[in-house]
Structure formats: structure tokens, C-alpha cells
Amino acid sequence: IQMTQSPSTLSAFVGDRVTVTCRASQRIDQWLAWYQEKPGKAPSLLIYEASTLQSGVSSRFSGRGSGAEFTLTISGLQPDDSATYFCQQYDAYPYTFGQGTKLEIK
Amino acid sequence: QVQLVQSGAEVRKPGASVTVSCKASGYKFTSRDMHWVRQAAGQGLEWMGWINPESGATGSSPEFYDRVTLTRDTSIRTAYMELRNLRPDDTAVYYCARQVSGMDYWGQGTLVTVSS
Numbered sequence: 191i192q193m194t195q196s197p198s199t200l201s202a203f204v205g206d207r208v209t210v211t212c213r214a215s216q217r218i219d220q221w222l223a224w225y226q227e228k229p230g231k232a233p234s235l236l237i238y239e240a241s242t243l244q245s246g247v248s249s250r251f252s253g254r255g256s257g258a259e260f261t262l263t264i265s266g267l268q269p270d271d272s273a274t275y276f277c278q279q280y281d282a283y284p285y286t287f288g289q290g291t292k293l294e295i296k
Numbered sequence: 297q298v299q300l301v302q303s304g305a306e307v308r309k310p311g312a313s314v315t316v317s318c319k320a321s322g323y324k325f326t327s328r329d330m331h332w333v334r335q336a337a338g339q340g341l342e343w344m345g346w347i348n349p350e351s352g353a354t355g356s357s358p359e360f361y362d363r364v365t366l367t368r369d370t371s372i373r374t375a376y377m378e379l380r381n382l383r384p385d386d387t388a389v390y391y392c393a394r395q396v397s398g399m400d401y402w403g404q405g406t407l408v409t410v411s412s
Contacts, residue, residue, distance in 0.1 A: 223397070223398030223399070225341075225398075225399075227341075232391055232393075232402035232403065232404060232405055233333075233341065233391075233393075233399070233402060234402075235398045235399060235400045237398075238396075238397040238398030238400075239397050239398075242397075244398070244400065276340065276341055278341070278343075278398070278399075280395070280397075280398065283346075283355050283357075284343055284356075284357040284358065284359075285331070285343040286343060287340055287341040287342070287343065288340075289340045290340050290341075
């Protein structure tokens, strides 16, 4: 299953709201996760089952979608949100990741 | 608290093998599958495979199936990833990650460098 993320890079201001899109090459129901990755650190789970917020993650992060199209929205951008965001399907093996969206906070 | 602690950085020559370990603590080791993911410098995440620590059942990506072996030792709560016939493009950070719904805990990563 191919996962296509867009955009590949994103630039926004503190306080803005941004949305990242992830499209699967076939239906994956709700079996999609979103991760945040910062340089030199392991990825961190933000959202699972497309829309469920991982414990301890800010409510500024939200996920939507089912089937083959999904979005990650970050509201009230903070400087600490500067990172790369990946989607991942876990509906079928081999699991696959999107290519990532690098978010720059201006 | 849940922790996954991986072994240290490795340097290998092309054609050699490497084994990375991942020691789990803070939860019942056999209750969750363990996955392996790698990331080359400046690149995205690449899923490699999984192991069920209770049964030992494994699966791997077709990209690696003939070069990777996943094992575990339940007595010391440790999962292992062996990659054989290394190539320079296997140079990457290798992660283990616990799978629940999504990968909720990750190891710190192990840099494997393949160079002659």
C-alpha cells in the first residue's frame, strides 16, 4: 500500500492552523497513525486509528478521515511544532509510511 | 514506565552482518508485537518487519525478507534484528518500536554504518 503525503514542506506562523494530507493507494479503513519526528530523536506517536489522540499529546493535534484519505491538523502552531510529520498505514503488511512533511515555523 | 533500550552504534564492512538488540521494560514483553523501522540520513521511515514475542512469529518487508532475521529472548525481554549481506545503502538508524495501535514506544535508535 503506497502512502502519499502532501505537501512535502510547509511553512507557517506561530498561531496558524495547518493541515497535512495522506492518501493511501487502497482503502485502509481507520488503520492510520501520525508521527512527529524531530532531528536526532525517535518518532513520537501523535494519533492512531486515524483520529484518536495518543495519551499526553496536545489537543491542538487532530486527525480525520477513513478509507483512503486522511488529514492531520495542527491548530495554534507553536515553535515546538517544528518537525517532520509522517503518516503510516497498519492495515496490511508490509506497513508503509508516507514520505514525510517538514513543517517550518516562521 | 515503558522503555526500549537499543544496543550501541555499529560499523561493518560490505557483505558483513549486524545484530541490533532492543531490551524492553515497564510492560509485559510478550503482550505486544515489536516492529523494526529504519531511517537513512535525510530520508523517510522504512518499515522492516515485526515479531510476536510470545509466539516468535515474524514477518518482514519484501525489501528485506532474504536478509533480515527477527528473534527474541523472552527470558531477558529482548528482541533482536539481524541484517545480513550489508551494503553501503543499509547505512541508517535502526529503531525498534512497540506496536499497539500505531507504534507507541520507540527505542532510541542504533546507527549502523556500512563502509569499506
